Amino acid sequence: MTNINVQRIEDDLFELSKFGYNEHDKGVYRQGFTKADMDARKWLITLFRKNGLNTHMDAAGNVIGRYGDMDRPTVMVGSHLDSVPAGGIFDGTLGVIAALECVRTIRENKIDLDYPIEVVATSEEEGRFGGMLGSQALTGNVTLEWLETAIDPSGVMLKDALSENGLNYHDVLHVYRGKENIKAFLELHVEQGPVLENKMKSIGIVDGISGVFKWLVRLIGKADHAGTAPMDMRSDAFLGVADFAHEIQRIIDEEGTDRSRITIGHLELKPGFPHTVPGEVEFSIVGRDLDLEIMNNLANACRRVLSSIARKHRLMFEYEQMSWLEPKYCSKKIIELIEKNTKKRDYSYINMPSGAGHDAQFFTDITDTGLIFVPSVNGVSHAPDEWTHWVDVERGANLLLDCILDLSVDNDKISGD
């Protein structure tokens, strides 16, 4: 069996981590289209070329290195290069560098390909401008209107950030090359959650990316003096949301699965004074599941439970659906391919959904897509102490190599290998 060299991945990841590294909090600050991000892309272009890849940066800022000159559909492999503020050194970058290492290995071993491989380092996956620009552009998922209006929290327009880096936002719409030119998409990524570590598995084979709904809910009662208003004469908005939170597990037990998530992450009491019964509460509900029908059932149950709690506590209930994103599914064919190779390598694994969004989700619409997770220590990500053990990185990259070879070398040749 052909194997990758994990030492080279480690070296490249540490080299890459210097772009945007902050001495003070030890975090990486490489948000999309910042100087650190663009410097990293230039460094990557050099690295790709040094390894024999035919490399360019497209109009969306994606760095693409092509290996194999034949005019056939390409096996695209990669992830993103940008980071959140104070991020870690694995999120996104692992998928790029591991893909590069796979091509290095293929090249060293002089393996003949029937389909070209493209290693892609997508741009702006972490959503500085509210989307995943690079993978959306590559999959034909951007509109001119969005390109003209997208803006970051500090008020910088996407089109200006592109222009400052010599990119024209009109050209972003030329990045998509059509479904027929992409044979498959593969992404290796850190899990960013605790499941693999808790279950002591090396590999997570992702079924799909969970759908997600986000609500902004308001329960409105009556603000009262916390001393003069007896308990049974109050309309305490906080007791309403507390009762709802108490029902979340029951809602999931009845309507969901162990892949369902319902979270209250934002909450504001009004007026918010210790000596005043809160007359109003505003809070978010974020619900997730991999199955569209279950998502619908969870949302319906939340609405039902909130209505009934509001009546009980004499509250007015209103909510606004801020977003509703449907689940995205990885290709059965690729999932089976990953499973076959995981078993061949004798790695422990589970099938699992991805609760977080990834570049891969946009590729599910246009091509056979696969997403492989490796464990995150303590489930930590988007933080300086994000870590994945090198032994797991090695397994993930070897598995990625096997899958790339299966996809880029014709079956009859492989079976005769």
Next chain:
Amino acid sequence: MTNINVQRIEDDLFELSKFGYNEHDKGVYRQGFTKADMDARKWLITLFRKNGLNTHMDAAGNVIGRYGDMDRPTVMVGSHLDSVPAGGIFDGTLGVIAALECVRTIRENKIDLDYPIEVVATSEEEGRFGGMLGSQALTGNVTLEWLETAIDPSGVMLKDALSENGLNYHDVLHVYRGKENIKAFLELHVEQGPVLENKMKSIGIVDGISGVFKWLVRLIGKADHAGTAPMDMRSDAFLGVADFAHEIQRIIDEEGTDRSRITIGHLELKPGFPHTVPGEVEFSIVGRDLDLEIMNNLANACRRVLSSIARKHRLMFEYEQMSWLEPKYCSKKIIELIEKNTKKRDYSYINMPSGAGHDAQFFTDITDTGLIFVPSVNGVSHAPDEWTHWVDVERGANLLLDCILDLSVDNDKISGD
């Protein structure tokens, strides 16, 4: 039976409401030691003198009008003149103007007194500087240190606010005249809660002012990605406080009475993002009861329940006791006096605690003290739509008159009346 004239109370209250009135929100802005407050005090001094009261403003800003020249302990009657921002026209002022009306009635009816009456309009009861300056000074409840350090939320020092109005903070310590000089203290006040209205009673006879404890509680778990962290691997701090809120009624049912209150009015989730499991929550608990032992039991139960919930949700639990004020009791003698006169007038009444603080609470320490409530429409107070029906104002003032007469005229004379 001698009766007050409610029309004069109405006229005076409307006249008084002009000091600090805001056209825009129809609220009264007469916070302690503002120009509106001091102008109102000057107006009151003139009004007291016009009605034959020997009037002065003391070093704490209290306006005191004395009726009756004899050198005997005084029956002090009154309440406060200042308001919260955007307050109503009854809170505090009713007790001052009703006391004045009682003296007006006594004077018109040429009733001979055995004890002098002092009508008092206390200063700064609403706590701009974090206390109840006027009544604390009158009852010997201020320290030099507090006078030197008290400060309002906008950074104004109490001593400077006094000095700007020609008052010297050292002189505040001369305001207390000793227990032996105050025979009793009576206060008429609006309920500021919904109980009298809900129970259709005209008069609330206050047993005492509830004790109150205020805690700042922190539950600390672990912030996680709301998509990647399964429900059963989270340490969600919000679910901890929600569980606690769910137990509040049970705690009161088991440890408290219908006079107990437990309120969560302030709460902050950290980091507070919709897509992040809240790793930390900080919230206030304010507990109240009229019985010290019950207060202790409620506090112990809160601690026990929070500890057990923290264990269940894998959270760290810590709290700080910000304040612990013991209950204050009205005099049994005065309560019986009020009850007797309420029955004589055939007014409906209940005995009840005061959940809010009042000037009367400081007088309980030094003299026989009574506090009478009249209903607040919809329980509203500290707001422009604070209202009390004139028929209830009339009953409260007549009852106050009866009690003043009982206390300022020797028993043998009254029984022969």
